[in-house]
Amino acid sequence: MSYYHIKHLEEYFQVYRKSVRDPEIFWEEIAEEHFLWRKRWDKVLNWDFNKPEVKWFEGAQLNITENCIDRHLAAKGDKTAILFEPNDPNEVAVHITYNELYERVNRFANVLKSKGIGKGDRVCIYLPMIPELAVAVLACARIGAIHSVVFAGFSATALSTRINDAECKMVITSDGSFRGAKTIDLKGIVDEALETCPSIETVLVAKRINSEINMKADRDEWLQPLLDKASPEGEAEIMNAEDPLFILYTSGSTGQPKGMVHTTGGYMVYTAYTFKNVFQYNDGDVYWCTADIGWITGHSYIVYGPLANGATTVMFEGVPTYPHWGRFWQVIEKHKVNQFYTAPTAIRALAKEPLSHVEGHDLSSLKVLGTVGEPINEEAWHWYNDNIGKMRSPIVDTWWQTETGGIMISPIPFATPTIPTFATLPMPGIQPCLMDENGEEIKGNPAQGRLCVKFPWPSMARTIWGNHQRYKETYFSAYDQKYFTGDGALRDQTGYYRITGRVDDVIIVSGHNLGTAPIEDAINEHQAVAESAIVGFPHDVKGNALYGYVILKETGEDRNQENLRKEINQLITERIGPIAKLDKIQFTSGLPKTRSGKIMRRILRKIASKDTSNLGDTSTLLNPEVVQEIMDNVL
């Protein structure tokens, strides 16, 4: 039996038991047999959740790009590594073979070096879903630079915050991006961001939309001429297993975004392992994950996990709605996609459109369907199962986080029986548990509580960039000796997990994590606003949408409310990005507060969700009368 590729349920249970009984032996065998190391580790695992400190494969040396590219060249040099499907279906798709990827990554790596980027330097990548994005990520990894990819839908302010937090030396961007029928002026956003980013020395600009842009002398350079001149050969930098590979920002419930730091060896082993099992990828398959590389899903399951397995991974530049609602299905048919991985919000949006967009496309290549990012509701699950998978392709509902680096709870297709809305069973090596209000682990089934993990796994984030204390407080302080996920979950009689949603002030809108505090900060910048509170409410496509309660200053009270709403959303777009815009804004004279001055979000959430049957005891509030006012004026 191979631990690396699980094919049956009994095998899963055997492997799982082994991974819990002898975690070090388990991961050591996988690491040894399936990866290329320049030097072997001295110790498989060192950990202490109190500090917290976790080290996997300490002492080992490697370069992840040798695992993702070089080692496949002999047998698979001409196989397509990255299959680029452009925004415009009339533009030809680009097949980048492993041989070509090797050359492109080396050229890019050599350009980075020529611009003074070396091991440990931070490089910000702000690019659309074009091949340069994947190549830039790998080029950083090749020379040991730490990439910080910022999703190219974030605003200039959000971009500069992230650049400054990591003190990046370089930004890699493009003139602009295509998004359906629209174009976005990415370089303009970068220029604006860089007005407040002193650490940036160089900006490399890929040409994508051929727009007129400003090039700042001594800072900005076109990428392609540099690539053309660079050598297609290059030695990979030898990295320690625990050297940082990348930083990726995720929203916290309070404060600045958190720069989660992932390291090299464990991240590689775990993302490759989970990719293989969760998607049951076999050589020759074409795998497509529709996420953006700006999110963790793209890092782990478009770039590193698939390439470490020598897979063909599709990179899609476009959107599901352009030029029509059948685009996803058209791409699946065109490239004979075997594994398809997307977000529940996309499924819900597609399910609202007539089935004629699906019909007429040959989806018979599909073998496995996946979802990620938020709970999938039963209706969407069935629509996906019936109309896309034709009840033949198992759906893997994969639960995980930016912080976990890889998939934590998921069915293994053709092995684990699936049930709608259940992420089912932990991956080998993952030891989840549920905690009660008193901080005790709830043993036995069924159970419901807060989801924690009680043993380290190879791809967990090791720290928050520049703020280890915050890492400790956020993830290791709520419960003794446990990693706290921020999610609630239940476990059924058979031990299957179902994720019920966030239990903190993070709201997931269309699969994007949004912290309430930064949005409130943006709103409060408006000169007419005195105070605000944001909550989520159920939305049939986005999963959750944002509802804002806003108290105006006296001077702002006679302003036109529609205009104010527009201005508030404009401010949010500028500070964070359009994804954080509010669906509803209710102006109110007060917010329900406890006597210690804490906003009672629970009450606001219920009112926004139109679920006021059981508001609980409001008499202890500082200002109980405001609850009635808010209910009377709910939108």
Ligand code: WTA
């Ligand atoms: C939520 C995305 C239910 C969860 C990989 C988690 C899910 C947060 C699922 C992390 C799922 C992700 N079912 N909820 N299958 N997958 N989530 O960091 O609340 O963008 O904590 O990572 O998304 O979001 P992130």
